[in-house]
Amino acid sequence: MVVPVARAVVAAGLAQVKVLALTTAAPEVRAAQLSLLQIKDFVRAGNTADEVALEIGRRLMRDMPAVEDPDETTAYMGLSYAELEEDVGAEEAELRYAQNGRQAFLPRRLLQRILWDVAPDLVFATNSPRAERAAIEAARVLELPSICLVDLFCIDEITWIGEPDYADKICVLNDSVKHFLLSAGRSDSQVLVTGNPAFDDLANPIHVAAGASLRQDHNWGGKHVLLWPTQVEPALHPFNGTPGDVDLPERALRQVISWVLTRDDCVLCIRPRAGLAPMVLPDDPRIVVTGQDVSLPALLHAVDLVVTLNSTVGLEGHLAGARLVQILGSVFDNAMPLKRYGVADEAVALDGLAAALDRCIRLTRKLPSPLQKNATGNVLEVIRGFL
16 A cells, blocks of 8 residues: 555655565565665664664564564564563563564554654554554654555554544545544544555556456356455454354355356356465366466456455455455454445355345446545545645
8 A cells, every 4th residue: 555655755746755664565665666764774783772672583583484684574573572571561571472473562662763763744654553553653742744544444443543643634445434433533634535545456447458358258248257266264363362164265165156056147256365275166167267367457357246255355346346245254254344334235144145146146347436546646635735
């Protein structure tokens, strides 16, 4: 979400942009030819506290898989852990880190240090719950204006983004998310519906044309084409420990397949996640595997209906104009209430899937979301108001 906005600011000549990119985000910022800052740039040479923190970071990194930039990982992990330990004490910090890993971090003072050194005119961050949240809270302490860009529905983040003094402006996906924030106490002038810049490319006419070609190449004319993006369900929710049904995705797919095989006018495209083992599927021309080599935006313009538990491919399909059926029962249902937010046409338990498909297959594709054609431009206009 950040890169297209940062590039638009630079292209418009509005301001210099410096992107603080943590660990694995740095290569993407470099590839976009944006000015890169990293945590390691703000380590204070010769400072005893920072030296102790770096030693902590090196210790923590030994328990991690191979990292791309050891110096950056050491600085981020060490300085964040040291601040956690200072806040809650050594014993509690050890317990929280053991339970939650880096989810335990909220390095407000580290971000204050960075903002103090950089002295920006505006802080722009997403709804990520650690360093980006800390950046906006640090901006408030330093009396710097800030904008928060929310990616999806703000369900978990409402506890802090819903606070009236958290960021001067909140940019959100659609009207439903705005109303949710207003109900939490934000004012109408603070919450702006912009769309999500990460999805702007979906509206590119190139992808629309590629979708039409895909239908033609596969002889899907006159067929109802469904898409199932494969996904996995964890045994436990990663944050709250709620037990998950690991077999739910497979059972759901089998029901979708069974429904399709009762009809001669339907085709099911199955898009496996990268790295997943091949699936055993019926040998039937109505069941088609579309791999990662097929452009997802083109595929979303080729299909009529997406069926999913909670994959963001469902949201992307909705934005591209496809209909959407959500299957409930996942541990992530609360975080992805797709029907409540005007995204899914149906949200049903597995035993209601066949009836939901019967209803939705009669619906024609919608026009792609007009808002999503230029979310980057919409966010840029919000930024203009501060510069």
